[in-house]
Amino acid sequence: xxxxxxxxxxxxxxxxxxxxxxxxxxxxxxxxxxxxxxxxxxxxxxxxxxxxxxxxxxxxxxxxxxxxxxxxxxxxxxxxxxxxxxxxxxxxxxxxxxxxxxxxxxxxxxxxxxxxxxxxxxxxxxxxxxxxxxxxxxxxxxxxxxx
Numbered sequence: 378x379x380x381x382x383x384x385x386x387x388x389x390x391x392x393x394x395x396x397x398x399x400x401x402x403x404x405x406x407x408x409x410x411x412x413x414x415x416x417x418x419x420x421x422x423x424x425x426x427x428x429x430x431x432x433x434x435x436x437x438x439x440x441x442x443x444x445x446x447x448x449x450x451x452x453x454x455x456x457x458x459x460x461x462x463x464x465x466x467x468x469x470x471x472x473x474x475x476x477x478x479x480x481x482x483x484x485x486x487x488x489x490x491x492x493x494x495x496x497x498x499x500x501x502x503x504x505x506x507x508x509x510x511x512x513x514x515x516x517x518x519x520x521x522x523x524x
Contacts, residue, residue: 406425406426406427406428407425407427407523407524408424408425408426408427408523408524409423409424409425409495409521409522409523409524410422410423410424410425410521410522410524411423411424411495411519411520411521411522412519412520413432413497413517413518413519413520414517414518414519415515415516415517415518415519416432416444416446416501416515416516416517418433418434418435418436418444419434420434421433421434421435421444422434423517423519423521424521425495425521428449428450428451428453428463428465429447429448429449429450430446430447430448430450430467430483431445431446431447431448432445432446432447432517433445433446436473441473442471442472442473442474443470443471443472443473444469444470444471444472445469445470445472446467446468446469446470446481446501446515447467447468447470448465448466448467448468448481448483448501449465449466449467450463450464450465451464451465451466452464452465453465453487456486459488459489459490460486460487460488461486461487461488462484462485462486462487463483463484463485463486463487463499464482464483464484464485465482465483466480466481466482467480467481467482467483467501468480468481469481469503469505469515475507475508476507477505477507477508478505478506478507479503479504479505479506479507480503480504480506481501481502481503481504481515482501482502483499483500483501483515484499484500484501485497485498485499485500486498486499489523492523493522493523493524494520494521494522494523495520495521495522495523496518496519496520497518497519497520497521498516498517498518498519499516499517499518500514500515500516501514501515501516502514502515503515
């Protein structure tokens, strides 16, 4: 039964992520979709809607497990042309058995070397709040296509 509940919840989260561009997209920062390596999961989907970044990865072992992060870049500033840094609060969800929830604070670099190409890297301390209070660090690098 837990597998069915996890699959339903996972499908709902993925449905929201697919329909989110119409809801969150803004013209100044653009919408971007790509892959990320690191956290969550080893390889996963990465999406950005202006200053809102979402990462998702599906772990096939242990009856399946969906890991999702969602961040809002509260601070974003240019270091040099086409290279920005960002910082902002986010959440960390582990959907499966056991369910996990945490808050995180990613700090990262965003480089746009060409018109439709974005490269990024970030580290994020995460405070887990369910099952046990625990602090760890997330990190990821990725590439996205900007629409």
